[in-house]
Amino acid sequence: MTIVNIGLPTRALRQPLRRALATAAELGADGVEIDLRTELPLAELSQSAVRQFRKLLDDYNLRLAAVSYPTRRGYEDSSELDRRLAGTRQAMNAAAQLGAKVVINRAYGQLPEPGSSERDTLLGGLESLAREGTRVGAQLAALTTAQPASELADLLAELPEGTVGVALHPANLLGGGQTPIDALEVLGPLILYAYANDAVRDFGASRTLEVELGRGTADMPAALAALDARDYLGWITATGSDSTDAVTELGNAVAYLRNLALG
Numbered sequence: 001m002t003i004v005n006i007g008l009p010t011r012a013l014r015q016p017l018r019r020a021l022a023t024a025a026e027l028g029a030d031g032v033e034i035d036l037r038t039e040l041p042l043a044e045l046s047q048s049a050v051r052q053f054r055k056l057l058d059d060y061n062l063r064l065a066a067v068s069y070p071t072r073r074g075y076e077d078s079s080e081l082d083r084r085l086a087g088t089r090q091a092m093n094a095a096a097q098l099g100a101k102v103v104i105n106r107a108y109g110q111l112p113e114p115g116s117s118e119r120d121t122l123l124g125g126l127e128s129l130a131r132e133g134t135r136v137g138a139q140l141a142a143l144t145t146a147q148p149a150s151e152l153a154d155l156l157a158e159l160p161e162g163t164v165g166v167a168l169h170p171a172n173l174l175g176g177g178q179t180p181i182d183a184l185e186v187l188g189p190l191i192l193y194a195y196a197n198d199a200v201r202d203f204g205a206s207r208t209l210e211v212e213l214g215r216g217t218a219d220m221p222a223a224l225a226a227l228d229a230r231d232y233l234g235w236i237t238a239t240g241s242d243s244t245d246a247v248t249e250l251g252n253a254v255a256y257l258r259n260l261a262l263g
Helices: 017-026 047-059 081-098 118-138 147-158 170-175 181-191 219-228 247-262
Strands: 006-009 032-035 061-068 103-104 138-141 164-168 191-196 196-202 207-211 236-239
Touching: 006 061, 017 032, 017 047, 032 236, 047 081, 047 164, 061 236, 081 103, 081 118, 103 164, 103 170, 103 196, 118 138, 118 147, 118 164, 138 191, 147 164, 147 181, 164 181, 164 236, 170 181, 170 207, 170 219, 181 191, 181 219, 191 219, 219 247, 236 247
Parallel strands: 006 032, 006 236, 032 061, 061 103, 103 138, 138 164, 164 191, 191 236
Antiparallel strands: 196 207
């Protein structure tokens, strides 16, 4: 199995950013994902800060796998949409300066029905972000949610091909009764980025609980093999769960992925 790039989100380590970079390197990660809202806010990202961060990555022999820019509402919500889109465009530009080619966001809260004004708003917003991504060289990847992957595929099919992609999130998919394999069947060519995480169904509470990688029902070996069969050469980023010892859990996740790569 070809797993070339293993990443860790620095936020998941629950440490200050500089320390999280050192920890990610110590755990054997190839790169990191950072949050441009909470860890390296756009308002503080001067050219000097960009140079300093890139030097830190070099010092720890890490690469920037992706940046996340989570917005409080999706792009289908017209309330303050211009500000949300402007912030995302700024994040895409910053990602390119920092060395990342992928910007991750949920993209929508509830996927609007075809023909609705909310869907038109969503498509218009995504089209504007697609243009910015092409201009700066950092593409938007919509995070998979509990909603059917086929509906996300239908939405993206309404946009120019190759302009907006997908970030595969297995635990989110399990929350909607889908498996990563199910999602790969319809989203395969659109996947720009993939998470490695796991979950189990809490039937008493009608929800899913994220668990340590390999301990749930995501069947990550099968999912990664399916990505490999599609010649996916992007990042596999382990996110962890709500463990009280995030560093140990994420270290185990990196080792788990390395073992899969050797198997």
